[in-house]
Amino acid sequence: MRQVYLDHNATTPVLPEVLEVMLRYCRDDFGNPSSVHRYGRRARVAVDEARDAVAALLGAPAASIVFCSGGTEANNTILQGVAAALKDKGRHLVTSQIEHPAVLDTCAYLETQGYRVTYVPVNADGIVEPEAVAEALTEETILVSIMHANNEVGTIQPLAEIARLVRERGILLHTDAVQTFGKIPTRVDELGVDFLTFSGHKLYAPKGVGGWYARPGTPLRPLIYGGHQERGRRSGTENVAAIAALGKACELAARDMAREAARQLQLRQALEHGLRERIPAVRIQGEAAPRLPNTTNVAFAGVEGETLLMSLDLQGVAVSTGSACSSGSLEPSHVLKAMGVPAEFLHGALRFSLGRSTTREEIEYVLAILPGIVERARALSPAATP
Numbered sequence: 261m262r263q264v265y266l267d268h269n270a271t272t273p274v275l276p277e278v279l280e281v282m283l284r285y286c287r288d289d290f291g292n293p294s295s296v297h298r299y300g301r302r303a304r305v306a307v308d309e310a311r312d313a314v315a316a317l318l319g320a321p322a323a324s325i326v327f328c329s330g331g332t333e334a335n336n337t338i339l340q341g342v343a344a345a346l347k348d349k350g351r352h353l354v355t356s357q358i359e360h361p362a363v364l365d366t367c368a369y370l371e372t373q374g375y376r377v378t379y380v381p382v383n384a385d386g387i388v389e390p391e392a393v394a395e396a397l398t399e400e401t402i403l404v405s406i407m408h409a410n411n412e413v414g415t416i417q418p419l420a421e422i423a424r425l426v427r428e429r430g431i432l433l434h435t436d437a438v439q440t441f442g443k444i445p446t447r448v449d450e451l452g453v454d455f456l457t458f459s460g461h462k463l464y465a466p467k468g469v470g471g472w473y474a475r476p477g478t479p480l481r482p483l484i485y486g487g488h489q490e491r492g493r494r495s496g497t498e499n500v501a502a503i504a505a506l507g508k509a510c511e512l513a514a515r516d517m518a519r520e521a522a523r524q525l526q527l528r529q530a531l532e533h534g535l536r537e538r539i540p541a542v543r544i545q546g547e548a549a550p551r552l553p554n555t556t557n558v559a560f561a562g563v564e565g566e567t568l569l570m571s572l573d574l575q576g577v578a579v580s581t582g583s584a585c586s587s588g589s590l591e592p593s594h595v596l597k598a599m600g601v602p603a604e605f606l607h608g609a610l611r612f613s614l615g616r617s618t619t620r621e622e623i624e625y626v627l628a629i630l631p632g633i634v635e636r637a638r639a640l641s642p643a644a645t646p
């Protein structure tokens with residue numbers, strides 16, 4: 261059976277060149293970077309070179325990059341670490357209603373620890389309006405956290421404008437850039453952020469590695485104490501093989517970014533046009549907003565997204581109904597709810613996220629099978645009968 265993977269926002273395969281690097285640092289150059297002998301020195305060089313590659317993608321000094329276990333840990337460290345470091349200055353944080361659970365759940369935890377959090381709404385296109393962030397700021401605000409692009413609908417947030425309003429008040433700004441890192445430019449000075457989160461497995465490196473950028477001099481209490489690795493900012497023996505792999509993935513992303521973004525955007529547009537032409541009552545979420553080139557979230561009125569997902573899976577096509585973390589539950593996505601998506605579309609959404617391996621033939625295959633799947637689901641759905 262044909263296999264079509266259109267869930268790259270959930271995770272990506274490790275590229276062959278990236279796997280080669282990873283194997284080398286598992287098998288041959290396996291030393292501990294803290295060791296003084298040559299095994300250790302070779303591992304240290306690998307970690308340093310990976311840091312340079314990440315720093316190049318971010319336009320940041322290498323010393324401002326810290327490696328850890330991934331996007332979730334990075335978001336936790338920054339939110340909890342700034343909150344702890346600045347608790348005498350204020351105990352108010354601002355974020356948006358469409359953040360990843362790694363931000364929202366950490367904020368919920370901080371609320372149990374005596375902090376106050378404002379969850380700024382988004383407009384109907386899934387955009388956080390800079391004025392809404394500005395209005396949420398108080399004398400007590402210590403940190404604002406707004407994602408760069410949303411993982412479910414792909415909308416790209418106006419971070420530079422938000423940064424201007426936040427930083428003129430002397431407040432720190434964090435962005436979860438897991439979905440943009442390696443896909444579109446993420447230079448920290450252009451974004452105007454003090455902290456930025458990235459993850460390896462959304463960019464063709466392995467799972468379990470990622471990290472953060474922290475502007476030099478910004479206050480941040482570590483989440484993990486121990487052996488003083490990463491200059492004491494994140495202890496624990498470095499995951500050398502995965503870090504080296506992430507460095508390689510960054511090099512490849514930098515080399516191919518413009519070409520892949522243009523190619524995937526064309527395929528995504530072909531998918532959107534094709535679905536519109538072939539299926540009545542479809543809605544593309546955030547259509548008017550700037551969006552990631554690889555992502556489209558399409559809702560089909562009167563059906564359950566889960567039903568469509570399972571039918572597509574039976575025919576070899578892997579998509580998502582939103583974030584992987586909330587799938588399996590029939591609760592509609594918090595992102596679509598925040599956008600005020602009309603009720604008839606709220607349950608029938610599918611996220612298609614394209615990647616390096618996506619071909620025109622794969623898009624044509626989806627366009628060939630999905631109209632029939634939707635038609636059958638609609639015929640069976642009680643919601644669709646008048």
Ligand SMILES: *Cc1c(COP(=O)(O)O)cnc(C)c1O
Nearest residue numbers: 330331332360362411438439459
């Ligand atoms: C995947 C994802 C994360 C979590 O990253 P992990 O490395 O899987 O922990 C955080 N934020 C966004 C926007 C994501 O898409």
